[in-house]
Amino acid sequence: MTGQxxxxxxxxxxxxxxxxxxxxxxxxxxxxxxxxxVVLVDAGHRQILQQEEPxxxxxxxxxxxxxxxxxxxxxRLVSDVPAGHVLGVGFGLPVPVTxxxxxxxxxxxxxxxxxxPRDELARQLGDGPVHVGNEAxxxxxxxxxxxxxxxxxxxxxxxxxxxxxxxxILHGQLQTGASGTAAEFGHITVDYQGRRCPxxxxxxxxxxxxxxxxxxxxxxxxxxxxxxPGLVRRARSGDVACQRIITEAATIIGAALGTLVxxxxxxxxxxxxxxxxxxxxLTRPLRASLHQAAFPPAAQAVCIELASLDRHASAYGxxxxxxxxxxxxx
Numbered sequence: 001m002t003g004q005x006x007x008x009x010x011x012x013x014x015x016x017x018x019x020x021x022x023x024x025x026x027x028x029x030x031x032x033x034x035x036x037x038v039v040l041v042d043a044g045h046r047q048i049l050q051q052e053e054p055x056x057x058x059x060x061x062x063x064x065x066x067x068x069x070x071x072x073x074x075x076r077l078v079s080d081v082p083a084g085h086v087l088g089v090g091f092g093l094p095v096p097v098t099x100x101x102x103x104x105x106x107x108x109x110x111x112x113x114x115x116x117p118r119d120e121l122a123r124q125l126g127d128g129p130v131h132v133g134n135e136a137x138x139x140x141x142x143x144x145x146x147x148x149x150x151x152x153x154x155x156x157x158x159x160x161x162x163x164x165x166x167x168x169i170l171h172g173q174l175q176t177g178a179s180g181t182a183a184e185f186g187h188i189t190v191d192y193q194g195r196r197c198p199x200x201x202x203x204x205x206x207x208x209x210x211x212x213x214x215x216x217x218x219x220x221x222x223x224x225x226x227x228x229p230g231l232v233r234r235a236r237s238g239d240v241a242c243q244r245i246i247t248e249a250a251t252i253i254g255a256a257l258g259t260l261v262x263x264x265x266x267x268x269x270x271x272x273x274x275x276x277x278x279x280x281x282l283t284r285p286l287r288a289s290l291h292q293a294a295f296p297p298a299a300q301a302v303c304i305e306l307a308s309l310d311r312h313a314s315a316y317g318x319x320x321x322x323x324x325x326x327x328x329x330x
Contacts, residue, residue, distance in 0.1 A: 023326075024087040027077055028142075028319030030135060030312065031070050031093050033059040033162050034227070037312050038073050041319040043087070045146060049077060050312070059094070063115045071124035078125075087326045088129035090318030091121060092138040094163060099180030101132050108199040131321050135159060136183065138317030139307070140167025141174055143270050145320040147308035156266040157313065158185065160253070160282075161228060161273035162211035167317075168264065186210060188256050205256050209249040211274065217245045228274040235281055246278050247285045254286040258293020265298045272307035279306065 023043035030037040032055065040049040053073065057065035074089050096104030101118035103109055122130040140157035149155055155169040164186030168175040176182050186206035187199050194203030207213055211228040218225045221241045225231050235242035257269065275282060283304055291299045307313050 024085050026087050026319040026322035026326075027074050027089040028138075028315040028317065028322070029070055029074055029089065029091045030138075030315035030318065031055075031059070031066060031091055032135070033094060036070055036073055037315040038077055039312065039315045039319055040077055041146075041316065043323060049080075050315075051077065060109065061111050063112045063117075064120075067115075067117060067120050068124065071121050074125060086128060088131060088322040089121070089125060090131045090133070090138070090321040091117065092133055092135035092314035092318045093117060094135045094161075094165070096181040096184060097132055097134045097137075099176065104179065104181040105199060129322070129325065131318070131325055133318065133321055134165065134167070134181070135314040136165030136185075137167040137174060137176060138315075138321060139165075139272055139313040140169050140270075140317065141320045141324075142309055142313040142315070142317030143272070143307060144169045144172075144174075146316045147313065148268060148270050148305055152268050154264075154266050155268045155270060156260065156264065157270045157272060157307070158253075158257070159273040159314075160209075160271060160275035164206045164210050164253070166260070168266075170264065185256070185260065188259065190252060190256055205252065209252045214245055214249055214275075217248075218242065221245070229277065232275065232278045235278055243281055246275070246281050249275070250282045250285040251289045254289025255293045257286070257290045258299070261290065261294040261298045261302055266302055269302055269304045270307050270313075271304065272309070272311065272313050274311070276306050 025040055025042045028039045035052055035054055037052045039047060041047055055066060056069055059066050070091060078086050095109050095112055098104045102116060103112045106113040118130055118132040136159040139159050140155060143149055143157050144155050153172050157167040159165040166183040166185035168183050187204045189203045190205050190208060191203035195207040196202055197204040197207050214231060215225060218231055223241060231242050235246050287304055309316055
C-alpha cells in the first residue's frame with residue numbers, strides 16, 4: 001500500500017492510498033433488471049476478467065432467485081482465483097440501499113422489503129467480506145476510479161435506464177447521506193400533482209423519463225418496442241417518433257439536473273445506462289434544458305460526458321468498494 005499527501009480543505013492533510021497489485025483482487029457484480037455483469041480486478045486497478053449473463057428471473061418479483069444467480073456467478077469467478085487472493089465481493093443493486101445494507105423503501109420494491117441482500121449473499125458465498133451498495137452510487141465510484149474521474153475531484157454519475165439514479169462524488173468522497181440513500185435522483189418531484197409513483201409520491205422524474213415511462217410513450221404512439229435499447233436503436237436509425245420520445249425525456253432530465261447543478265455545482269456529469277447510448281440525441285436537448293434551468297455560472301462550469309465504462313460502471317464500482325473497505329480496515 002502506498003500513500004501520498006492530498007489536500008482536503010481545513011486541518012490535517014489527508015492520505016490517498018493506492019493498493020499495490022499484489023495486495024489481491026476484488027470481484028464486482030452489477031445486478032441489473034435484465035442482466036448481471038461481473039468483473040475481476042486486481043488492486044492495481046487492472047481488469048483480469050469480465051463476464052455477463054441475462055437475469056433468469058424477474059428482478060422486481062423474485063429477489064431470492066436473483067440473489068442466488070448473482071452469488072453463483074461470483075462463485076464461478078472466484079473459483080478461478082488462487083485461494084486467499086480475493087479481498088471481497090461487491091454487489092451493486094438497482095434499489096435504494098441504506099448504510100446498514102438494507103433495502104431503503106418498502107413501498108417501492110415490496111418483494112424486497114424483508115430481504116437483507118448482504119446477509120443473504122454472504123450466506124451463499126461463505127467466507128470473505130461481502131459489500132452491497134446502490135448501483136448508481138457504485139457507478140459514480142466506478143467512473144471516478146476507473147473512468148472519467150482522473151483529474152477530477154467532483155463527479156456526478158447519472159444512471160438512465162429502466163429506472164433513474166445518481167451517484168455523487170465530492171472532494172473525492174462518495175456522498176451517501178445520513179441514511180445511505182442520498183442522490184435518489186429519479187424521485188425528484190417534477191410535477192407535485194403528477195403521475196403516481198410506486199415510491200408513494202407523485203410526479204417523480206422516473207415516471208416521466210425512466211425506461212418504463214418511455215416504453216409506455218412508445219406503445220401509445222403505436223410502436224412495438226420491447227425494451228429501452230430497442231427504442232434507442234430505432235431513434236439512432238432515424239425513427240422520428242422514437243427521437244421525439246428521447247428528446248422529451250432529455251428535456252425533463254435536463255431541467256431536473258439544473259436543480260442538482262444549482263445545489264452541488266459539479267464540474268463533471270457522466271451519463272450512463274441504456275438511454276445514454278442515444279448519444280447526441282440525448283445530450284443535445286439535455287444540455288439545452290440544463291442551461292435554461294441552472295444558474296448561469298454553475299451551468300457554464302459543468303461538463304457532460306458519456307460514461308467511459310459503458311454499462312459496466314457499477315460492476316467496477318462494486319470492485320472499487322471492496323478495495324476502499326479493505327484499505328479502511330488496514
